[in-house]
Amino acid sequence: MPVEVLMPALSPTMETGKLAKWMVKEGDSIAAGDVIAEIETDKATMEVETVDDGVVGRILIDAGAEDVPVGTPIALVLSEGESADDLAAECAKPAPAPPAKPAEEAGDKADKKDKAPKAAARTPAPAAMSAVKDPDIPSGTEMTDMTVREALRDAMAEEMRRDGDVFVMGEEVAEYQGAYKVTQGLLEEFGARRVIDTPITEHGFTGLGVGAAFAGLKPIVEFMTFNFAMQAIDQIINSAAKTHYMSGGLVNCPIVFRGANGAAARVAAQHSQNFASWYAHVPGLKVVAPYSAADAKGLLKAAIRDPNPVIFLESEILYGHSFDVPRLDDYVVPIGKAKILREGTDVTLAGYSYAVVYMLEAAELLAEQGISAEVIDLRSLRPLDVETIVASVKKTNRLVAVEESWPVCGIGAELAALMMEHAFDHLDAPVMRVTGRDVPMPYAANLEKLALPSAADVVEAAKAVCYR
Amino acid sequence: MAASKPAGKSSAVKTSKRSKKSAPVMTPEEELSAYREMLMIRRFEEKAGQLYGMGLIGGFCHLYIGQEAVVIGMQMALEEGDQLVTSYRDHGHMLAAGMDPKEIMAELAGKQGGSSRGKGGSMHMFSPEKGFYGGHGIVGAQVPLGAGLAFANQYRGNDRVSVTYFGEGAANQGQVYETFNMAALWNLPVIFVIENNRYAMGTSVTRAAAGAEELFNRGSAYGIQGEQVNGMNVREVREAGARAAALCRAGKGPYILEMRTYRYRGHSMSDPAKYRTREEVQKMRSESDPIDQAREWLLGSGYATEDSLKQIDKEIRGIVNEAAEFAQIDREPDSSELYTDIYVEETAHAG
Structure with missing residues (x-):
């Protein structure tokens, strides 16, 4: 049976890449260690070596193809004693699907526990949150x-x-x-x-x-x-x-x-x-x-x-x-200002860096359940834009702080303390933290996923502070 | 205690490939100036010790007494615009760089008129104007900083030299070797001055350093040339310093100077000094004192008389007393100073 050559990953975070060039053509004999192709991401270029001896039976992905998912078969190699007939048989089978993208279905806790998705699944949803006008950018800017x-x-x-x-x-x-x-x-x-x-x-x-x-x-x-x-x-x-x-x-x-x-x-x-x-x-x-x-x-x-x-x-x-x-000649964002990415009235979600991905996903899911979440990207952690957070909490009366860091003495802990000091009378629920778990990061894919927060965690916390 | 002999007193001590030339030429004015400045440090430090004993200076206070020839000799080898950076034993360096004794003493006392307005203390003073970049309290941390000053000089294409002082104790820190590597790789114009006063707090160099007798060789793996210098003799220091500075200016840096020196006082004021004998200290004081050596030379050569030296001593005591008086009467920093100088252009406070 012909051997499938799969699209390799250049790094733990790579999800797709460009098959830049084939160094072999169909019918070429190859030996383990031969460079057969070049792949590229926006980050790096790497040569693909074969680990099999044989003959290139079929090239499945043409040179120049962009966004080829990691794990996709890109070529078939015929081993000794195999012929083009074997290829035909192989091709008659249903085309192998690229590995299922583990869905980060936020509402689905079971998913989190039962599956062991590839880490590459940490894909942020496209940031389609242009609902809030950015005061830093003049209107009409390209x-x-x-x-x-x-x-x-x-x-x-x-x-x-x-x-x-x-x-x-x-x-x-x-x-x-x-x-x-x-x-x-x-x-x-x-x-x-x-x-x-x-x-x-x-x-x-x-x-x-x-x-x-x-x-x-x-x-x-x-x-x-x-x-x-x-x-x-x-x-x-x-x-x-x-x-x-x-x-x-x-x-x-x-x-x-x-x-x-x-x-x-x-x-x-x-x-x-x-x-x-x-x-x-x-x-x-x-x-x-x-x-x-x-x-x-x-x-x-x-x-x-x-x-x-x-x-x-x-x-x-x-x-x-x-x-x-x-597209501005000199676009400078002042340090110390948080940014409201999505306006809401029921609960404030505040976090930074990758945690914003969870917050935006969660806000979308919460909206489906009739909860209006305001999403604040802190952007600057020192100085913290206390004014923007407090103003939001005065409106929503609830705060969920989100970060991938450990919980103890984290930014979330600081936000909770600041709300006690600056917005105590406006809180209708305790400030809640969604954080990474209090453990060193494990390697195993399933454990790593458990160690990190998720949109589901944010939804759960937001519902809790809304008493829903 | 053969190990504690200074280089200049022992014919057995190995020096670098460079042979010691005959006595370097110093003009009578320079001889007198060196004497005067070393004495200034000595008297200043004695006064600081006294004020510490009176409770006017707090915290740590590391005196430079005994090591005066090192920084004065080096400073005489430098040019306007050259920089220096050192550890927490820094009062001598600040005086040598030309900082005002009043602002140094006031800083020791934690007063408003101190060079850091009372917020740095003994170990943390700075004067970019005089080329002095601290005053650093973490052993060895000033070494990459000094290389960074040299990097900036090279980047700007000027011919300034950065003199980076550290003790023989700091010479065992990892970041020193990270810095040697980069300084050699990039030919940085930096002179690494190892002030080997033989004791890292209470641990003698022979108990802490492999190859304790050849610290100037510590850069050899990186191809950095070095030499051992009698750090108790201001002329020998000056000569070695001038040679090292010329090499750095010619793009042939970095360079290491191991100054064999000795501190008479404890590591800090709170050091009971049980790790060495009283005799050892006394022997150094009586046989190798840098100020006595300069004094004898001045008197022997007729460039000074007992009276003229007495006059210098009197002037210096006057300056030091004035500094001490200022430090005592100056007011403490205003409580508003607590929140100044945290950032350039103060930002809104985080909460």
């Missing part, structure tokens, strides 16, 4: 469809064109074009003086960046992920955050620390931590965690211009997702 990854790159490129003191440094940011391709093209435009590959020494290069910022340069330090920044957290907190205060205002530190933060997919405990509340705890730091591409762009530009150290937390899962980004 929009461009852009991924978060491209938006981040454009923000850096625009600021580097604008200010010669801005440079980017980190592991694989230059010649490799970024471990997650966020710095793609920057080396070509700005050269090795301003796009700097560092050794794998977070503590050292973070301190070096802080020293350069003390001297007045404006470094963007990329952490491949914030998990690795724990090696450097002393320099971030003791040197970057505190020096302005300790110097009585004589020295400041205009630096941006950016990179992927929080759960990606199937990378287990050491590579999945959300550090939002760690950094938001620290006076002297600003902390932002955008969800959409427009905010990623506008907030990163603001962060680069900010004279203070800014922690810029990105979501690896969102890198590849597209949003409308205003």
